[in-house]
Amino acid sequence: MISKLPPGIKVEQKGDNDKIMTLNVGPQHPGSGHMRIIVKIDGDYIVSCDPDPGYVHRGEEKMAEYRNYITNIPHLERPVIHDSCNILYPYCLGVEEILGIEVPERAKYVRVIASELNRCVYTLYWLAIYGIFLGHSTMFMWPAGDRELLIDLLEKLSGARVTHAYFVPGGVRNDMPSNFEDVCLRQINYFEKRIKQYDSIFYSNPILKSRTINTGVLRQNDAIRLGSTGSVLRASGIDFDLRKKEPYDVYDNLDFQTNVLKSGDSYARSKIPWLDMLESCKIIRNALEKIPKSGSVRVKLKPNPKAGNVETYKRVESGRGSLGMYIISNGKPEPYRVKISVGSFRNLICLPYLLKGEKLGNMPAVYWSLNYWPVEADR
Amino acid sequence: MGTASGIIKALNSGIKHLAIKRFTLRYPEQKLKFVGDGYQFDPVSGVGIAGLKGRHMLFHDKCTGCQLCSIACEGIAEAIAMVKVDEKWKQNKKSIMPQIDYGKCVFCGLCVDACPFYALYMTNDYELSSFSKEGLIYTPAQLQVKPNIKQDAEIKISDRGATHG
Numbered sequence: 001m002i003s004k005l006p007p008g009i010k011v012e013q014k015g016d017n018d019k020i021m022t023l024n025v026g027p028q029h030p031g032s033g034h035m036r037i038i039v040k041i042d043g044d045y046i047v048s049c050d051p052d053p054g055y056v057h058r059g060e061e062k063m064a065e066y067r068n069y070i071t072n073i074p075h076l077e078r079p080v081i082h083d084s085c086n087i088l089y090p091y092c093l094g095v096e097e098i099l100g101i102e103v104p105e106r107a108k109y110v111r112v113i114a115s116e117l118n119r120c121v122y123t124l125y126w127l128a129i130y131g132i133f134l135g136h137s138t139m140f141m142w143p144a145g146d147r148e149l150l151i152d153l154l155e156k157l158s159g160a161r162v163t164h165a166y167f168v169p170g171g172v173r174n175d176m177p178s179n180f181e182d183v184c185l186r187q188i189n190y191f192e193k194r195i196k197q198y199d200s201i202f203y204s205n206p207i208l209k210s211r212t213i214n215t216g217v218l219r220q221n222d223a224i225r226l227g228s229t230g231s232v233l234r235a236s237g238i239d240f241d242l243r244k245k246e247p248y249d250v251y252d253n254l255d256f257q258t259n260v261l262k263s264g265d266s267y268a269r270s271k272i273p274w275l276d277m278l279e280s281c282k283i284i285r286n287a288l289e290k291i292p293k294s295g296s297v298r299v300k301l302k303p304n305p306k307a308g309n310v311e312t313y314k315r316v317e318s319g320r321g322s323l324g325m326y327i328i329s330n331g332k333p334e335p336y337r338v339k340i341s342v343g344s345f346r347n348l349i350c351l352p353y354l355l356k357g358e359k360l361g362n363m364p365a366v367y368w369s370l371n372y373w374p375v376e377a378d379r
Numbered sequence: 380m381g382t383a384s385g386i387i388k389a390l391n392s393g394i395k396h397l398a399i400k401r402f403t404l405r406y407p408e409q410k411l412k413f414v415g416d417g418y419q420f421d422p423v424s425g426v427g428i429a430g431l432k433g434r435h436m437l438f439h440d441k442c443t444g445c446q447l448c449s450i451a452c453e454g455i456a457e458a459i460a461m462v463k464v465d466e467k468w469k470q471n472k473k474s475i476m477p478q479i480d481y482g483k484c485v486f487c488g489l490c491v492d493a494c495p496f497y498a499l500y501m502t503n504d505y506e507l508s509s510f511s512k513e514g515l516i517y518t519p520a521q522l523q524v525k526p527n528i529k530q531d532a533e534i535k536i537s538d539r540g541a542t543h544g
């Protein structure tokens with residue numbers, strides 16, 4: 001036993017708090033992702049919870065200061081490799097603004113298609129993990145299998161199954177391959193049919209409902225107060241989707257709706273991404289109809305483009321909510337600062353409020369419904 | 380009542396899957412088919428050509444030893460080193476060509492975008508595993524070889540579901 005403790009550390013005294021037990025969930029991924037959740041439980045009930053992220057912090061923001069605007073691309077998509085198009089989207093929009101580039105119309109549509117495919121790939125992966133967290137292993141297998149349909153499309157489009165490095169400032173790296181439209185339409189139609197079947201096995205399943213309805217309820221004003229975004233915000237009854245509210249690229253030309261549910265519980269939070277996937281299928285079909293049949297997809301840039309003393313903030317709707325990048329340039333080929341604001345981290349802030357008073361067994365149902373991606377939150 | 384019928388509905392939709400064909404790709408026996416011959420880039424128009432970003436291919440008769448690919452990779456993975464080659468080419472005065480370490484490469488393809496002389500492309504070859512770290516370093520001579528990859532499986536969609544066939 002250590003006779004002298006470091007300053008500031010006290011041995012807990014025996015007393016009333018005796019029956020409260022501290023439990024470390026994680027960081028070795030027993031259902032927490034690469035992070036730790038410190039929960040204090042009284043019997044089966046959670047009395048307090050302290051999420052402790054940061055185990056996969058890679059210093060993406062600092063790394064961005066040493067690389068030029070093009071070589072930043074491969075490492076900036078690492079935080080969410082399943083959603084790599086969406087995480088590069090605000091970066092590309094921002095760099096295009098500070099360099100004053102106008103993106104060709106066709107490239108904008110290709111970007112929308114790629115980012116919607118990516119959103120579905122991410123959501124399916126997230127949903128698969130949500131299924132296995134709740135002990136529903138069929139719900140792990142189905143999305144993991146159906147994801148292949150979309151990964152196949154993305155591979156045809158960008159040449160890589162994950163980490164596509166497909167968006168660049170000025171458009172996209174390459175045009176769609178020939179007959180991509182037909183293949184995409186066929187696979188998206190089949191995919192839509194497939195994910196509709198998730199309703200009977202998962203979302204209408206009474207066992208899932210009994211575990212998620214009325215657990216971790218986030219009220220509308222709390223959702224605003226805690227600054228949550230994306231599906232969490234929409235599940236609490238607030239219609240906020242950046243694709244509608246601040247349309248970027250060609251989202252204002254496409255018909256789609258945003259999905260809003262009122263109840264704000266884990267069930268609503270898990271259902272919104274699924275409804276969004278169905279909407280994404282519509283967006284892709286619509287974009288394939290409206291895309292200009294020919295034209296360039298990339299503006300030629302100088303190898304080391306320089307911007308003046310400017311700054312910009314751009315945000316897009318990613319699979320996890322609003323994802324913003326604040327880029328400051330000071331006239332050098334490298335950005336002076338790239339600040340990434342991610343939806344995951346902002347949704348995680350809700351966790352201690354939602355878990356208080358819940359049963360420990362409901363923790364995974366609440367935690368993962370926040371649409372949280374640990375690696376992205378740490379950046 | 381609602382609970383019982385809900386569970387029956389869920390079981391039913393699972394049972395329907397007994398009649399659906401298997402979607403899994405049986406990997407070493409079957410191999411995926413890709414579009415094109417790998418990612419390529421046209422420096423004149425500044426636009427790439429869609430294809431898989433796999434192992435690189437170097438055309439010795441076109442490479443000028445300009446090192447632009449190696450400079451492009453510097454901020455990414457530092458996978459490219461310029462090495463001396465014994466061959467004599469009139470466009471390559473210094474006789475240096477890129478050597479790629481696949482232990483570091485992230486297959487982003489930005490080196491292909493940087494090459495102005497149509498000398499560096501990517502191919503469909505993705506089976507690069509090796510028993511040693513040195514085995515992952517591909518010399519210019521190894522990069523010259525055109526890969527021969529069997530490609531037979533594609534996603535097929537029928538009334539009985541999607542398959543890899």
Ligand code: SF4
Pocket residue numbers: 451452455456457458459479483484485486487488489490491
């Ligand atoms: S593909 Fe990317 S990481 Fe690999 S050698 Fe080329 S630039 Fe470097």
Ligand code: SF4
Pocket residue numbers: 441442443444445446447448449476477493494495496497498499
């Ligand atoms: S491969 Fe291309 S970029 Fe690299 S040294 Fe040869 S010519 Fe230059």
